Amino acid sequence: MKSPKFGVVVFPGSNCDHDTYYVLKKIFDLDVIFLWHKQSSLENCDVIILPGGFSYGDYLRTGSIARFSPIMNEVISFANKGGYVLGICNGFQILLEAGLLPGVMLRNESLNFVCKDIYLKIENKETVFTKGINGKSALKVPIAHGEGNYFTDENTLKELEDNNQIVFKYCEQDGSITSSANPNGSIRNIAGIINKAGNVLGMMPHPERSSDSVLGKTDGSLIFKSLVNNIFN
């Protein structure tokens, strides 16, 4: 089976780029390269990952300046042609600012930076990122963000629901969706959404931080595994 080539974009202020690279290279033994944000070529990558961090110091609004980095023109046209893009945390915020996904991120309702393990319910198991993840009521994956309070207007929300674009929701360990499981005030407990075409996923939790058994949790690796298994099928 052919394996996809991954590109991890490095913005000034990215800080999960090496974690992501490490997981793909050392845990999955995949072809992966770094892509500097000033590059204008995606070097024939099959999947582009916008990693977590604090690109441009989170100035103005999270992701708002990174969205204009030169490589983003390529990422946008790649995504519009059906290329696979995964935005994690700050990467998700950049995807929102770039208009590749709908909605905005507000400051966490508590105003605190929240860094802890949470549980994720997979709401859509038909995406390349989630297909084949079975036997788990919830995935244990860490979050670490100050602005993860996803918000969008009622019409867009309805569209997301009608098109099955909500992929992950914050939940309890048993998979039940409760307000106490919501760490940031996100509307409908949303933790991750996908575009209509199904090739651009944004998620606040960090699967790359829960992919190496040395760290005591590996549920995040299921998302990368799903992607590798399904991308060329």
Place this chain on the structure above:
Amino acid sequence: MFKVKVLIKRRKTILDPQGKAVEIGAKHLGLKNIKNTRIDKYIEFNVDTNNKKAAEDEVNDYCKKLLANPIMEDYEFTLEEIK
């Protein structure tokens, strides 16, 4: 050259957690009548042209594409000619 003052306001329908938290501080201070605290953004910069229309166009572009997020924010600005 024009000096530009931009005010970016979060839409009224969108929650402002910062404003809410600051208002809790007001309550703790004993200020009983403070209501609807909203924290917005105020940005200043210069536009290096003598053509007012061109300056306005560039400011609108800057606001729409970068300074404000039209999904959740509105903006207004003033231009003042300087030497």
